[in-house]
Amino acid sequence: MDFIEQLWTLKQIYQNENAYxxxxxxxxxHHIPSNIPAEKLDILKQTGxxxxxxxxxxxxxxxxxxxxxxxxWTLSEAADAFIAGLWSAPFLWQSALNAxxxxxxTPRHAFTPYxxxxxxxTICGFQEKAVDSxxxxxxRMTDGVPLDGDPTEYVLALxxxxxxxxxxxxxxxxxxxxxxxxxxxxxxxxxSRYSKVRDALHREKLLPASRKGTACxxxxxxxxxxxxxxxxxxxxxxxxxxxxxxxIRPSIRVEAQAPLAWWDSSMGINxxxxxxxxxxxxxxSVSLTDRPTPxxxxxxxxxxxxxxxRFPHRRLPSSPDAGKGPAQAGDVYAVRIQNDVWVTxxxxxxxxxxxxxxxxxxxxxxxxxxxQIISIxxxxxxxxxxxxxxxxxxxxxxxxxARNIPTPRxxxxxxxxxxxxxxxxxxNLAWWCFPELS
Numbered sequence: 001m002d003f004i005e006q007l008w009t010l011k012q013i014y015q016n017e018n019a020y021x022x023x024x025x026x027x028x029x030h031h032i033p034s035n036i037p038a039e040k041l042d043i044l045k046q047t048g049x050x051x052x053x054x055x056x057x058x059x060x061x062x063x064x065x066x067x068x069x070x071x072x073w074t075l076s077e078a079a080d081a082f083i084a085g086l087w088s089a090p091f092l093w094q095s096a097l098n099a100x101x102x103x104x105x106t107p108r109h110a111f112t113p114y115x116x117x118x119x120x121x122t123i124c125g126f127q128e129k130a131v132d133s134x135x136x137x138x139x140r141m142t143d144g145v146p147l148d149g150d151p152t153e154y155v156l157a158l159x160x161x162x163x164x165x166x167x168x169x170x171x172x173x174x175x176x177x178x179x180x181x182x183x184x185x186x187x188x189x190x191x192s193r194y195s196k197v198r199d200a201l202h203r204e205k206l207l208p209a210s211r212k213g214t215a216c217x218x219x220x221x222x223x224x225x226x227x228x229x230x231x232x233x234x235x236x237x238x239x240x241x242x243x244x245x246x247x248i249r250p251s252i253r254v255e256a257q258a259p260l261a262w263w264d265s266s267m268g269i270n271x272x273x274x275x276x277x278x279x280x281x282x283x284x285s286v287s288l289t290d291r292p293t294p295x296x297x298x299x300x301x302x303x304x305x306x307x308x309x310r311f312p313h314r315r316l317p318s319s320p321d322a323g324k325g326p327a328q329a330g331d332v333y334a335v336r337i338q339n340d341v342w343v344t345x346x347x348x349x350x351x352x353x354x355x356x357x358x359x360x361x362x363x364x365x366x367x368x369x370x371x372q373i374i375s376i377x378x379x380x381x382x383x384x385x386x387x388x389x390x391x392x393x394x395x396x397x398x399x400x401x402a403r404n405i406p407t408p409r410x411x412x413x414x415x416x417x418x419x420x421x422x423x424x425x426x427x428n429l430a431w432w433c434f435p436e437l438s
Contacts, residue, residue: 020431069158070103084168095157105240125243144217188265223260226273336397377410395423
């Protein structure tokens, strides 16, 4: 099984519908669907890529490993790997650059709890939490660099690169791609925020990935490095900034951390940082309309090959008792948790665009019929639970199977509060009411 097959198998496993929370281990895990062939799982085991390989990192051990691994890289090698990771090499290699810069800038320090988050280090952003090492490898291969300068994720990336063979050198097309990215940024209208730059990069299709989020991850990497920073919020090429400093945003609506949170196109590219990091490379602008032939072709990159894979389309059957029209009180819907796992929910009432729902007893191997409905409320371990959901009639994997069902039986009192959710989240929320699904 090559990388593409491994990643495709993991993509099928790491779907949101397979995620669940294990209260006994106090961590999120992923259920392995029954339709994954045994021989695929055997190969994942042999290559050390089985899901749910949980690590419990310790702050000082992570930073000892960080400094040791990053010290094997020169800044120019890391810059080359970053550029190669834009196209010809897996995205994993982009992580080398900020790993090197973080190791050079970050001082030795003790774990210092962040105010309001005692499990996070205010100096470096290290989090005392369980980490699935296979999930991190999958993300680095398919979705760019670790966000927020996360030291644990960078150490895992450095270890993967250390065992991945010769370090890549950028091809001519990689170099053109890097210059084209800089060109797009330089040509943005004054005052453009990072979301507009992200959209522009996505339109130009400069990366071998179809998700806008990949372009945003690239911008965050350039910002943390110091290519897209500000005098008040510098990147690592200029000086070290603590996680607490980077976590300050101009408003709660801004998702990206500093420096990107404070940057816009009026500030342009930090040419000093660009020269410091990529001084041996031509970083001048290029013609975006005179694009050379990609090398390798998109279909031969790891990301492009993976995007060609398609999940089988499954048309859900229609229930003869489903009726028509929007959700209303007394409706029962079936929710597909996995390919061969279904549960049901009861609609208590509608509130404007929301429907107040509650899980019912019963787990089914295929979409249940009206005659199979078990009209008993299914609580969580700490009591009865309901939620207000939106989009219940427009969400894939959720189908109405009956109307005018009497209120389900329960001896438990009404919940104290009813949170808001989206219908798509019902697949994951079910694990709290059905712990046996794990």
